[in-house]
Amino acid sequence: MVAQMNEEGTMPTISAERPVVTLINVFDVEPERQQDLVELLVEATDKTMRHLPGFVSASIHQSLDARRVANYAQWRSTEDFKRMLQNPEAQDHMNRATKVASAEPNLYHVVSVHE
Amino acid sequence: MVAQMNEEGTMPTISAERPVVTLINVFDVEPERQQDLVELLVEATDKTMRHLPGFVSASIHQSLDARRVANYAQWRSTEDFKRMLQNPEAQDHMNRATKVASAEPNLYHVVSVHE
DSSP: OOOOOOOOOOBBBBOOOSEEEEEEEEEOOOGHHHHHHHHHHHHHHHHHHGGGGGGGEEEEEEETSSSSSEEEEEESSSSHHHHHTTTTHHHHHHHHHHHEEEEEEEEEEEEEEEO | OOOOOOOOOOBBBOOSSOOEEEEEEEEOOGGGHHHHHHHHHHHHHHHGGGSSEEEEEEEEEETTTTSSSEEEEEEOOOHHHHHHHHOOHHHHHHHHHHHEEEEEEEEEEEEEEOO
C-alpha cells in the first residue's frame, strides 16, 4: 500500500492549534478480513470522502495483531462531518465496512501535543 | 490546554513511509473524569514517556461527547514501546490511568494516507 500525498507532498499534521475535528474510528475485525477492510476504507476515502466539503485528511492504520483497523481522519468542522454521514455514497461505503467489522467512531479535539 | 511543541516548532506528522509504530489508545471514561484523565496523560507524557528511548510523539485527544480520551502516540519501534511498558515510572502512570478509565491500547502501522 503506497501513501497518497497531495500535490505539495505534504502529510497530515496533528496540532492542538488547528481548527479541525478528528474522527478516530477503531474497527474490530477478524484477522482474515483485515486486508479487505483496509482496501474498502482506502477505496471509500479515495472515491468519495476526499471529494466531500470539509474533508482534510484520512490515515488508515492496520494493527500489528491483525485484529483492528483504525481510521484517523480530520474534518474542517463537526457540521462537515455530519453532512458526510448523510451522503448516500458515503453511507454505502460505511454499510459495507460494518458488514465485515464492528466500528467504534468518535469525534475528538486535540488538546495536547508532545514531541 | 496549550500545545507543547519542540524547539523547532514542528508537529507530529502521519506517513505510511515513516518507520514508526503507532499506539492508538482509546479510553472509556465517565464524562466528569474526562478532564482528570487528560491531565493525567499529559503529565505522564511530559514527566516520563517523552524522556524514554524511542519516544517520537504523543497527541492527547478528548472526545466531543466527553466519554472518551484518545492517545495517538508514535514510537520508533515495537521494541522501544515494549521497553516502556517495563519501565516502573511508566507503569505507575498507566496504573493511575486505568483507575479512572478502561483502556484499549493497540499498536498499528500506517498503511494509507489521503489528503
